[in-house]
Amino acid sequence: MNYRKIGVIGAGTMGQSIAEMLSYKGLDVYLLELSEERLKSGLDNIGVSLDKQIEKWALTQAEKKLILGRIHGVSAIEDLSQCELIIETITEDLDAKKEVFRAVDKACPPSVILASNTSTLSLTELASVTAHPERVIGMHFVYPVFKVDLVEIVRGLRTSDETFKGTKDFVEQVIEKKGVMVFESPGFVTTRLICLFINEALHILEEGTASAEDIDSAMRIGYSFQHGPFEMADRFGLDSVHAALSSMFREYGELKYRPSFILKKMVRAGQLGVKSGTGFFSYDKDGDRV
């Protein structure tokens, strides 16, 4: 399979990051958003992210131009019909995602692989609304996508071997990341482990055992994490962590997945981490710790 044009549905944090990485790898990206406004904001953010990389000497201005030039903003699902692979990455809402899969299944020929970047929802359930469930698969990226070279390739009940092989080839040969095969299960490997890690850190904080700063330092320095659990949560977005935990809590029914009260409170207060400027720590508009 020759991959050249990739569709990305949703220009939120993950959509931006995925589009940026795909284009950096030389692929043509068709980025779909509902409104002109959200699309523009998504594209602007990609520009900001590329500028940050230029500041770190990772890219040149010429490379930035080429990367942006390969990302085409589109507004209708039909605009994706030429793509060889489509990655859905809208909010983690099952009904909204089903709607997208129903539409994209109709718009694209059956040879096109339809992937979802969902971290907790059931691929089998998403696939059930399509006429070709065998081509539906999960591709779970980790943020920031251009830096983290891991993709969980998630097989739903009816995902075909061909679809899995095509996706694995794409991940390992085209975008040169490590692909791990995961069978459908809420939270897969990465989300399940990391959310429990964050949730347990929240319990330690609640109990007054240590401060957020010290818990982060302990794990960062002691166990070679790049960020400690709280900064990690801030970077994921506290609402996303909360949503993932709640969904796993529902699916598994085990108490260990119940989101901590501090997390709930902060989400209700709109303190969502990097994206709102405040979470457990404060951030400037470039996402750097203040």
Add this chain to the structure above:
Amino acid sequence: MNILVINAGSSSLKYQLYDMKDESVLASGRVERIGMDSAILTHEPADKPEVRIVDEILEHTSAIKRVLDMLVHPEHGVLGSVSEIHAVGHRVVHGGESFKESAIVTNETKLEIRKLFDLAPLHNPAHMMGILAVEAVLPGVPQVVVFDTAFHQTMPQESYLYPVPMVLYRRHGIRRYGFHGTSHAYVSERAAEVLGRPLEELKLVSCHIGNGASATAILNGKSFDTSMGMTPLEGLMMGTRSGDLDPAIVPYTMNKEDLTLTEVNSMLNKHSGLLAISGISSDMREITEAMSEGDKNARLAFEMYTYRVRKYIGAYAAAMNGIDVLLFTAGVGENSVVLRERVCEGLTFLGIELDRELNAQRSKEARVISTPESRVKVMVVPTNEELLIARDTFKLAAEQSKGETEA
């Protein structure tokens, strides 16, 4: 005998068609943006106007097909049929320690080139695509590979080893390989020819100064030492590459600026050199222009650049215990009058006397630019890597067909 020379990049491909009767170029051209639906093929036949086509060319095999179509095109072509192409020569960046000279493409050759992908991850895979494409489109036509590193395989151990644990050399092939070998080989031979002296008796320092830059000490016709190392980052200061620096700067900078490996690599390869110091450009023409307008940073960049060239010439004169010929080649070396002047100004102690008038003359010919009294001959020798590839291809293909008829 007609020889097609190919330089395949990951998304581009350059070609020249030579008639080896008189080493004339029948046509040349390039394909850019391979993999896109708007790839560009530019074809320049020797005696006809240039042609440009924009069309979908998705991979190297179709690129080669399009090139062949052009070469036999009733209007723009230069050949009656593709059977008039007798051999194909490829430029390959990295030949590692396996290739000390050019080689006929066989299954073993291809396997060896594959093994070297690690050492030249950007270049060798692309060259391999070119080789496979020609194999698919011109089955049975002999192919030859000519390596940038091959000429430097004559370096002695004391030149090519780094003083780091030997296990790294044995395990990963960490050593100096050097690059621009085809160019250094061609210009040194040409210089000896022009001087009418046997190359085997000369101590020569060759400065290939283009976008990338390297200096080579050539002793008795063989590469004795060269400034580029395991990768083309070492040695002279370049357009956007740093060249030599204290290796401890790398971890120190990574720590202070919180950089990843990719970032620091990109910093040294794409954000350093002339561009970093001048803040203006990586292009020597723009640097000299800004300098003449009084730009201080451009002046500093120019001074650092020429100083480092001078240091290498001095070092190599010492390495060979003498120097008979200093030569300049490639884009900047062939064209920058001020650069050659500034480099030679500080080398009078070596017996270098530049003739300012000869230096200022523009020409496409190999020529001497030092005074008749100068103990060291300073020369400008335009490089022609494609011609050397064509010659090697011609020689090896002829030997092969001779071997076949005899057998």
